Amino acid sequence: MSTDALFIGLAGVLFSASPLIFAVIGETITERAGVINLSMNGTILLAAMGGFGAAASTGSLLAGFAAGMLIGAVVALVVAFASITLKQSQVAVGFVLALLCRDLAYFLGNPYVGQAGPRLSFVPVPILSSLPALGPLLFNHDVMTYLSFVLVIVAWTYLYKTRPGLMLQGIGERPAAAFVRGANVKALRYFYTLLGGALIGLAGPMYSLSVKAGWKGTISGLDGLGWIALAITIFGGWNPLRAAFGVYLFALLQWLGIVLQPVLPGIPSQVLQVAPFPLMIMALLLVNIGNAEWVTRTLARLPERTRHAIARILRAMRASPPASLGVPFDSE
Amino acid sequence: MRSAAVTNVLWKLGAVGLALVLTTGVLVAAGAPPLAAYRNILNGAFGDWGNFSDVLIAWVPLMLATSGLLITFVAGLWNIGIEGQITLGAIGTTWALRLLQDSSLPPGLIILLAVLTGMVGGAVWASLAGALKTFGGVNEIFGGLGLNFVAVALTVYLIFGPWKRPGVASMSGTVPFDPALWLPTLEGSRLSPWAVALAVASIVFVYILFRGTYYGLRLKAVGKNPHAAYLLGVPTWQYMMSAFVLCGLFAGAAGAVQVTAVYHRLIPSISSGYGYLGLMVAMLVNYQAIWAAPVALFFAALNIGSIQLPIVLKLDSTLAGVIQGTLVLSVLLVEGVRQKWTQR
Numbered sequence: 001m002s003t004d005a006l007f008i009g010l011a012g013v014l015f016s017a018s019p020l021i022f023a024v025i026g027e028t029i030t031e032r033a034g035v036i037n038l039s040m041n042g043t044i045l046l047a048a049m050g051g052f053g054a055a056a057s058t059g060s061l062l063a064g065f066a067a068g069m070l071i072g073a074v075v076a077l078v079v080a081f082a083s084i085t086l087k088q089s090q091v092a093v094g095f096v097l098a099l100l101c102r103d104l105a106y107f108l109g110n111p112y113v114g115q116a117g118p119r120l121s122f123v124p125v126p127i128l129s130s131l132p133a134l135g136p137l138l139f140n141h142d143v144m145t146y147l148s149f150v151l152v153i154v155a156w157t158y159l160y161k162t163r164p165g166l167m168l169q170g171i172g173e174r175p176a177a178a179f180v181r182g183a184n185v186k187a188l189r190y191f192y193t194l195l196g197g198a199l200i201g202l203a204g205p206m207y208s209l210s211v212k213a214g215w216k217g218t219i220s221g222l223d224g225l226g227w228i229a230l231a232i233t234i235f236g237g238w239n240p241l242r243a244a245f246g247v248y249l250f251a252l253l254q255w256l257g258i259v260l261q262p263v264l265p266g267i268p269s270q271v272l273q274v275a276p277f278p279l280m281i282m283a284l285l286l287v288n289i290g291n292a293e294w295v296t297r298t299l300a301r302l303p304e305r306t307r308h309a310i311a312r313i314l315r316a317m318r319a320s321p322p323a324s325l326g327v328p329f330d331s332e
Numbered sequence: 333m334r335s336a337a338v339t340n341v342l343w344k345l346g347a348v349g350l351a352l353v354l355t356t357g358v359l360v361a362a363g364a365p366p367l368a369a370y371r372n373i374l375n376g377a378f379g380d381w382g383n384f385s386d387v388l389i390a391w392v393p394l395m396l397a398t399s400g401l402l403i404t405f406v407a408g409l410w411n412i413g414i415e416g417q418i419t420l421g422a423i424g425t426t427w428a429l430r431l432l433q434d435s436s437l438p439p440g441l442i443i444l445l446a447v448l449t450g451m452v453g454g455a456v457w458a459s460l461a462g463a464l465k466t467f468g469g470v471n472e473i474f475g476g477l478g479l480n481f482v483a484v485a486l487t488v489y490l491i492f493g494p495w496k497r498p499g500v501a502s503m504s505g506t507v508p509f510d511p512a513l514w515l516p517t518l519e520g521s522r523l524s525p526w527a528v529a530l531a532v533a534s535i536v537f538v539y540i541l542f543r544g545t546y547y548g549l550r551l552k553a554v555g556k557n558p559h560a561a562y563l564l565g566v567p568t569w570q571y572m573m574s575a576f577v578l579c580g581l582f583a584g585a586a587g588a589v590q591v592t593a594v595y596h597r598l599i600p601s602i603s604s605g606y607g608y609l610g611l612m613v614a615m616l617v618n619y620q621a622i623w624a625a626p627v628a629l630f631f632a633a634l635n636i637g638s639i640q641l642p643i644v645l646k647l648d649s650t651l652a653g654v655i656q657g658t659l660v661l662s663v664l665l666v667e668g669v670r671q672k673w674t675q676r
Binding site: 038078081082085086087088089091092093095096097099100101102103104106107108110217224227228230231234278284285288294 | 358361362410412464467468469470471473474475477478480481482485608611612615646647648650651652653654656657658660661664665667668669671672
């Protein structure tokens with residue numbers, strides 16, 4: 001493979017990963033605030049359908065993306081209301097919404113199946129796009145892909161380098177302490193759940209108006225992506241940079257599956273397409289195993305040098321969820 | 333006491349009413365005649381014996397999955413990996429049937445062995461999710477989701493790889509088995525009384541387990557408060573693990589029924605979403621075994637009843653899922669409002 005083709009291929013990886021970046025960052029922000037939005041798989045589908053419908057009937061791409069954000073925020077509002085105000089199980093409500101929104105998307109999207117709609121165009125950045133290697137890789141994309149790069153950096157900076165970002169960490173880790181410091185925990189949780197939901201919702205039209213343009217009902221190929229985004233959020237350890245790394249790794253593996261097809265004729269293409277999933281679960285195990293009690297106990301019995309080496313590796317891989325994830329907060 | 337029961341029923345009716353209003357709203361928004369749509373679903377499910385036997389065919393795997401899920405729910409576990417467990421049940425059954433189909437064993441015995449292998453397959457997959465939780469610190473929701481994907485990957489690999497049809501492999505699945513290896517059906521129908529008996533047995537088993545056994549009582553204690561149960565001498569992780577294994581056995585049976593009584597081969601989407609639907613049924617009955625059977629039957633009726641919607645009314649058959657989802661969501665929300673109301 002020539003280097004040019006390689007860079008164009010890798011640019012394709014960045015492009016096809018961009019909706020998942022939005023979804024995973026949205027979920028990371030939501031979970032950082034202490035709320036699990038399990039509805040992602042349905043939200044993305046419903047937002048993809050709604051965004052496509054809005055763009056196709058108005059002819060405006062902007063209307064499509066706005067519709068996607070709105071749908072994501074409304075679904076998140078239901079999750080927030082049920083979990084923060086009514087104190088019902090977030091997992092139960094999110095799971096029901098994941099199925100309900102998926103079926104709603106297929107049911108209401110029936111008239112749009114196979115319809116022609118607008119599509120986001122590529123906007124090469126002047127000058128920068130003619131750079132060797134970096135040009136085709138980073139500077140020849142559509143607007144949303146550029147925004148996906150920006151989003152990762154902004155989310156990371158906000159979370160770790162600003163005061164409100166520290167407060168966001170606080171309401172997910174120790175809401176009582178944040179409350180004593182004067183934070184309105186419930187209002188902030190509502191805000192971040194809705195913000196996260198809007199970002200998740202954007203992933204929908206990014207598929208239906210760009211990456212996988214069009215709405216094809218049950219064969220749109222979008223079912224399951226939300227569950228993957230959820231797994232990557234955990235893999236990312238609730239850190240935007242690490243989450244983005246997880247998304248790109250996943251997209252890269254899928255691309256390799258396609259590229260390696262002619263090299264490995266013995267393996268059917270359908271198998272290479274799903275190869276990232278077993279790898280994903282291995283990664284989940286590695287990320288979590290450091291948290292298990294028996295690992296600590298076993299490590300204590302090993303000779304010192306081995307113990308230090310293993311402990312260092314585990315610590316590098318490990319990620320712990322926000323301490324109050326899924327726990328309702330009561331100020332009384 | 334009586335007035336409490338009446339209030340309870342009134343709240344439940346309120347939830348059903350809310351669901352009805354919401355789904356009717358969706359139908360109106362889609363420009364469809366709501367009454368005609370509802371009538372069509374009822375007709376498609378209960379119109380004649382043929383339709384109703386289809387409902388029962390769909391009820392069997394849903395009931396088996398729900399029975400298993402009631403056990404994990406009581407143990408405080410969200411076994412979202414049930415889809416993968418059904419799939420592994422189907423794979424195990426297919427493997428055993430392929431292995432034994434040319435042997436001289438009587439067909440009845442082959443089917444029995446195949447169903448048992450499927451149950452073991454489901455239990456193995458469930459214990460993987462259990463082991464990931466107990467020894468790996470991986471939450472069962474995320475471990476289970478990952479394992480669901482792996483199960484689908486494995487199915488696709490088998491259909492396109494080692495078990496592919498002679499000639500060209502396709503998404504339509506493996507070669508169908510000889511009719512002698514199908515679960516015997518009623519005369520002139522696709523419904524197998526054996527499958528129905530298995531489903532009935534599963535819910536009776538769960539009911540007795542919760543009502544009349546020491547094991548069931550301790551499992552409830554683990555689900556309510558694992559730490560307290562541990563301090564009182566209940567071996568917590570062993571109980572959680574056993575709940576996973578029991579659920580896996582039922583899920584595996586559901587997969588086995590899909591292979592031996594419905595599709596007669598392995599197909600890529602062999603679980604047909606019955607695992608996720610079972611989670612909805614379990615949530616809707618608030619994890620009480622006694623209501624699980626009728627509610628599962630109602631959900632199966634919605635699925636079957638909506639099959640003809642695209643032909644008759646040009647509506648998508650996912651309307652069934654919309655109704656089911658709206659119903660569960662309404663019940664959850666109304667329950668939340670009620671708790672908030674009575675707290676005051």
